[in-house]
Amino acid sequence: MEVAETIHEMRQRRRIQGINRVVGVVPTMGDLHAGHLRLVDFCRERCTFTIATIFVNPLQFGPKEDFANYPRALARDKAELERRDVDVLFAPSIDEMYPGGQSGHANVTVPNLGDELCGAARPGHFNGVTTVVTKFFQITQPDMAFFGEKDWQQLTIIKRMVQQLNMPVEVIGVPTCRERDGLAMSSRNRYLTREEREVAPALFQTLREVATHLHEGSTKYADLEESAANKLREVGFRPDYVAIRDPDTLRPPSSNQDPVRVFGAARLGRARLIDNIGVER
Numbered sequence: 001m002e003v004a005e006t007i008h009e010m011r012q013r014r015r016i017q018g019i020n021r022v023v024g025v026v027p028t029m030g031d032l033h034a035g036h037l038r039l040v041d042f043c044r045e046r047c048t049f050t051i052a053t054i055f056v057n058p059l060q061f062g063p064k065e066d067f068a069n070y071p072r073a074l075a076r077d078k079a080e081l082e083r084r085d086v087d088v089l090f091a092p093s094i095d096e097m098y099p100g101g102q103s104g105h106a107n108v109t110v111p112n113l114g115d116e117l118c119g120a121a122r123p124g125h126f127n128g129v130t131t132v133v134t135k136f137f138q139i140t141q142p143d144m145a146f147f148g149e150k151d152w153q154q155l156t157i158i159k160r161m162v163q164q165l166n167m168p169v170e171v172i173g174v175p176t177c178r179e180r181d182g183l184a185m186s187s188r189n190r191y192l193t194r195e196e197r198e199v200a201p202a203l204f205q206t207l208r209e210v211a212t213h214l215h216e217g218s219t220k221y222a223d224l225e226e227s228a229a230n231k232l233r234e235v236g237f238r239p240d241y242v243a244i245r246d247p248d249t250l251r252p253p254s255s256n257q258d259p260v261r262v263f264g265a266a267r268l269g270r271a272r273l274i275d276n277i278g279v280e281r
């Protein structure tokens with residue numbers, strides 16, 4: 001595996017592949033776990049040249065969020081990616097990505113979708129994501145890009161961005177990788193204490209209960225959302241939302257809509273956990 005730390009190096013590696021390779025990119029913030037590696041596996045199965053990126057993007061963190069403390073484990077990550085036969089790791093510095101600083105930097109915005117759900121709790125977050133993903137697409141020129149369904153809203157926004165801005169990239173969603181007890185894998189699970197880790201699977205369980213009610217025909221969305229949020233509160237979470245939404249528009253669905261998706265975000269100790277599941281009725 002080659003490691004490119006500059007845009008110039010990355011572009012050179014990409015350019016020599018020419019047009020004969022199917023190039024895939026897997027953007028990450030590092031501290032890799034099995035969820036990230038599933039994205040890499042998906043990429044390797046579908047592409048002939050796999051690029052992984054590791055960059056903790058300051059633009060997508062709010063001023064009071066965990067940018068400074070976000071887990072970083074570059075040496076271990078490199079070894080994992082090497083073992084998976086990744087062709088190039090692009091791991092730029094902040095200066096390399098934002099040489100003139102972050103304020104005043106050009107910005108890619110996908111209207112509306114980014115204001116819902118996590119966008120309401122994290123203003124500006126998705127602009128940071130779409131901006132950095134656009135930069136990665138410009139730098140790596142991929143044919144395909146792989147994103148996790150764990151971050152469904154992010155995946156939806158990126159698909160919309162690619163479609164509306166005519167980016168020649170196929171965006172592939174990859175199913176969520178979970179711990180044995182159902183907790184969605186996340187770098188932020190490291191923030192949980194042992195006691196909180198025991199409680200954490202309740203987020204997935206609660207979303208599953210909502211999904212079961214929907215599956216059985218309930219259309220009382222507001223009641224289901226409220227009682228799920230209360231359940232999370234009872235076990236120690238501070239929920240941002242539990243929401244039943246259209247999987248594509250992220251808007252509240254009509255009563256006969258099918259499929260729908262159940263989304264949840266809740267704080268537990270220092271961690272903010274998110275999860276979502278699809279429901280067909």
Ligand code: AMP
Binds near residue numbers: 175
């Ligand atoms: P992150 O490093 O958290 O920015 O995540 C990088 C990519 O990995 C994103 O596309 C995430 O949606 C995806 N990802 C993170 N956790 C999981 C998971 N548990 N299962 C599948 N994909 C994931």
